[in-house]
Amino acid sequence: MTITPNRVRAFSHREHEYHQEGAHRPHRSEHTVQFYETDEFLVRSLGRFIREGLETGESCIVVATGAHHQRVETYLLAQGVDLHPASKQGAYLALDAEETLSAFMVAGSPDPARFTSIIGDIIERAAARGHPVRVFGEMVALLWMDGNQAAAIELERLWNDLRDNPYPFALFCAYAMGGFVGNKYSAAFAEICRQHSSVIPDENYTTLGSEEERQRAVTLLQQKASSLEKEVAERKAVEDQLRVALAAQRQLEERKNAFISMASHELKTPITSLKGFTQVLRQRLQTQADPQTLLFLDRMDVQLKKLTNLISDLLDISKMQTGMLAFRETIFDLDELVRETVENVQAAITTHHIRLRGETQAQIAGDRDRLGQVLINLLTNAIKYSPRAETVIVRLRSYDGQAEVSVQDFGIGIDREQCERIFEQFYQVADPVHTYPGLGIGLYIAHTIIERHGGRLWVESEKGAGSTFYCTLPLLKNGSVASSSCEQRESHNATRREKMKRENRADE
Amino acid sequence: MSNDAPKSPQKILIVEDDPDISLALSSILEDAGYVVVTMDGTGDPLPVNVNDTTSLPDLILLDMLLSGQDGRELARRWKGQPSTRHIPIVMLSAHPSAAQEAQAAGANDFIAKPFEMDDLLAHVRQHLAH
Numbered sequence: 001m002t003i004t005p006n007r008v009r010a011f012s013h014r015e016h017e018y019h020q021e022g023a024h025r026p027h028r029s030e031h032t033v034q035f036y037e038t039d040e041f042l043v044r045s046l047g048r049f050i051r052e053g054l055e056t057g058e059s060c061i062v063v064a065t066g067a068h069h070q071r072v073e074t075y076l077l078a079q080g081v082d083l084h085p086a087s088k089q090g091a092y093l094a095l096d097a098e099e100t101l102s103a104f105m106v107a108g109s110p111d112p113a114r115f116t117s118i119i120g121d122i123i124e125r126a127a128a129r130g131h132p133v134r135v136f137g138e139m140v141a142l143l144w145m146d147g148n149q150a151a152a153i154e155l156e157r158l159w160n161d162l163r164d165n166p167y168p169f170a171l172f173c174a175y176a177m178g179g180f181v182g183n184k185y186s187a188a189f190a191e192i193c194r195q196h197s198s199v200i201p202d203e204n205y206t207t208l209g210s211e212e213e214r215q216r217a218v219t220l221l222q223q224k225a226s227s228l229e230k231e232v233a234e235r236k237a238v239e240d241q242l243r244v245a246l247a248a249q250r251q252l253e254e255r256k257n258a259f260i261s262m263a264s265h266e267l268k269t270p271i272t273s274l275k276g277f278t279q280v281l282r283q284r285l286q287t288q289a290d291p292q293t294l295l296f297l298d299r300m301d302v303q304l305k306k307l308t309n310l311i312s313d314l315l316d317i318s319k320m321q322t323g324m325l326a327f328r329e330t331i332f333d334l335d336e337l338v339r340e341t342v343e344n345v346q347a348a349i350t351t352h353h354i355r356l357r358g359e360t361q362a363q364i365a366g367d368r369d370r371l372g373q374v375l376i377n378l379l380t381n382a383i384k385y386s387p388r389a390e391t392v393i394v395r396l397r398s399y400d401g402q403a404e405v406s407v408q409d410f411g412i413g414i415d416r417e418q419c420e421r422i423f424e425q426f427y428q429v430a431d432p433v434h435t436y437p438g439l440g441i442g443l444y445i446a447h448t449i450i451e452r453h454g455g456r457l458w459v460e461s462e463k464g465a466g467s468t469f470y471c472t473l474p475l476l477k478n479g480s481v482a483s484s485s486c487e488q489r490e491s492h493n494a495t496r497r498e499k500m501k502r503e504n505r506a507d508e
Numbered sequence: 509m510s511n512d513a514p515k516s517p518q519k520i521l522i523v524e525d526d527p528d529i530s531l532a533l534s535s536i537l538e539d540a541g542y543v544v545v546t547m548d549g550t551g552d553p554l555p556v557n558v559n560d561t562t563s564l565p566d567l568i569l570l571d572m573l574l575s576g577q578d579g580r581e582l583a584r585r586w587k588g589q590p591s592t593r594h595i596p597i598v599m600l601s602a603h604p605s606a607a608q609e610a611q612a613a614g615a616n617d618f619i620a621k622p623f624e625m626d627d628l629l630a631h632v633r634q635h636l637a638h
């Protein structure tokens with residue numbers, strides 16, 4: 001099925017549209033496309049097309065929407081043309097566009113065989129009267145407006161191919177301008193229209209009286225077209241600029257990541273030797289030095305640990321901002337992780353007693369170290385923001401397919417308005433009396449980690465009455481992981497070095 | 509002091525390009541009774557006669573990102589050599605995510621920098637216990 005390009009008649013003012021009395025008569029086998037901006041214009045054009053056909057004894061087939069059928073009937077009646085007698089004689093056939101369309105659409109696109117058979121039959125029956133046939137259709141327009149541009153283009157092709165059938169017909173199609181502009185398919189569609197059709201300018205052109213006015217209008221149209229082209233080119237240039245800027249931005253992000261990663265490595269290197277020397281000194285002075293010297297060395301060690309954690313947090317947040325934070329998923333026992341973490345945090349503090357209540361009995365799929373990091377953050381916050389309290393309570397429970405860990409403190413609490421904001425980056429609770437150390441990113445990191453595990457982290461608090469942070473994590477579904485969870489739990493419980501040692505022995 | 513130990517002390521090779529970290533590491537290990545050999549990773553990858561088993565270290569502490577060469581490459585080479593593959597390698601790095609890379613390079617263990625002295629000694633003892 002080769003498609004031979006037809007003569008393009010756009011803007012040829014002698015054959016421009018059906019609205020003007022006798023201005024354009026469709027040749028047989030001609031496919032005419034008209035763009036319209038208002039329904040009124042379409043109805044007038046279609047009315048003219050039908051009236052002209054009926055007056056010359058042609059058979060008219062109108063495949064239109066119910067609304068357009070109604071409007072064109074009313075319009076023609078006002079013009080003194082009653083469609084009912086023509087309809088009875090078989091000279092006028094009104095088909096519903098949606099129904100007809102659904103008869104040959106298969107899986108969202110027009111089926112060529114069905115289309116040819118259904119529409120071919122209709123045209124054949126009309127042609128049986130022995131008169132030329134003219135068809136108005138807006139099924140393509142419907143598909144276009146529906147957003148199924150690919151199908152619209154395909155149907156447009158099928159109509160063109162149908163011209164080769166033994167019963168030639170004139171086809172008139174109309175497309176709403178509004179649905180045509182600014183679509184990625186519009187260029188392809190316009191190209192098809194150009195190749196096969198007479199394209200008629202819209203109402204702005206045809207409602208003008210004198211030849212001179214029309215010429216001016218055509219010139220204006222051309223100017224408009226070229227200014228549109230210019231605009232498209234400008235937009236494209238802007239898009240290109242944006243793309244370049246985006247690529248540069250991405251490159252900068254990558255460089256920033258590499259920098260932060262390198263910087264954190266460089267910062268940790270001197271800390272490593274500082275810490276090493278501090279601990280060697282502490283060890284060597286254990287039996288010789290006075291208690292205060294030993295205490296100073298201990299404080300140095302604690303401060304070095306803080307410094308290390310700050311550097312890790314900075315590295316984490318930079319990774320999070322670029323979505324580079326990686327998780328290593330295993331299946332593990334949540335209660336065990338909580339117990340371990342509570343013990344570790346408790347071992348480093350003397351001011352508070354951390355009570356652990358309840359259990360989840362939950363197996364969790366996730367990054368054990370990262371989730372441990374969240375717990376440490378919640379516990380150290382609880383301690384940090386309750387300087388006058390002595391207790392922190394950690395509660396564990398399971399419900400509705402979720403495991404919940406909550407950390408309650410009896411400290412300064414948080415204003416209701418601030419409860420949401422504390423999970424934002426760089427946000428710290430403002431306290432006019434005290435200042436609290438930290439970068440203000442711990443809860444943001446914790447929140448991101450929990451969210452990435454499909455869980456939730458929130459706080460319930462009142463100013464002066466302490467805070468309770470709740471963290472939920474989805475439970476593993478029962479049964480499905482029974483065996484693998486045991487296996488993986490075992491492998492995780494064995495520390496990395498034990499595991500590696502086993503492998504080493506196997507090597508020997 | 510370790511040289512005077514009655515039983516022949518176990519030997520640890522430290523490959524670390526930062527001289528202060530190297531000094532801190534060797535001080536910790538020497539205080540704990542080990543014989544320490546250090547190198548900065550720029551010279552001969554294994555400064556011992558591989559055929560003389562008595563000269564081989566009992567454990568290697570290896571910095572992952574040396575300025576001279578890649579610690580992972582050294583680990584691979586030693587683990588690929590029949591005479592040295594039995595020597596446990598403990599890799600050190602300031603990149604906390606380097607544990608997997610260390611394992612992939614054939615290291616037996618990984619310690620993140622900065623390390624805790626007690627933790628380091630526990631890891632070392634565990635590998636030398638058998």
